[in-house]
Amino acid sequence: MKRFVLLLLLILTGSIVFAQEVKVNDNVYEIKKDLIFINDVDVTNTLSEEEKSKILAAFEQKKLDMAKAKLSKEKIDKAEKAQERAEKQQKKAEKKQKKAEKEMKQKVKAQTNYDKAIKTYEDATTKYEKLKKKGKLSPIDEEKWLEKIEKLNSKIEKTKAKLK
Known part of the structure; x- marks a missing residue:
């Protein structure tokens, strides 16, 4: 929508510049x-010096107004471009922030998993030691416990690798 309005403004300004028409005392003069x-x-010679100066002054004023309009249009264009750049930078910053938040969340999750794996390993080791001390482990049970403890140890290694 903004581009359409600017294009329309540009077309109108361009048509005014090339026409070089001035309206003075209800007459439209072309210079x-x-x-x-x-x-x-051609009515140049039929006009009085006062009328000529009025018409030329009006023409010069119109040229100044058009120059001002062109300058303000350029300022608007610059401002819009600056705004677009700022929006792009903001989107980039938001994307970076989301990425950082996601990474932080993953690190927290990895730390939680690591802590859980260590606790499970320690609990299993403690329970195995208790049962072994009391002599309540058969050779098959002891093998199962050692296998379980080895799996928990490998799980610790995996979660530790994900922490890095």
């Missing part, structure tokens, strides 16, 4: 170089 025309008829 070409130093000649003044009404309806494609």
Whole structure:
């Protein structure tokens, strides 16, 4: 929508610049170089010096207004470009932040999993030692416990690797 409005403004400004028409005292004058025309008829010599100066002054004022309009359009364009750059930078920063948050979440989860694996390993080792001390382990049970403890140890190694 903004681009459409700017394009329309540019077209209107361009048509005004090339027309070089000035309206003074309900008459529309067209200026070409130093000649003044009404309806494609040269009236430069028929106008008084005062009228000529009025028309040329109005023409110069119109040129100034158009220059100001062009300058303000350029400022608007620059401001829009700056705003677009700022929006892109903001989106980039938001994306970076989301990525950082995701990484932090993953690190926290990995730490939690690591802590859980260590606790499970320690609990299993403690229970195995108790049962072994009391002599309540058969050779098959002892083999199962050692296998379980080895699996828990490998789980610790895996979670530790994910921490890094």
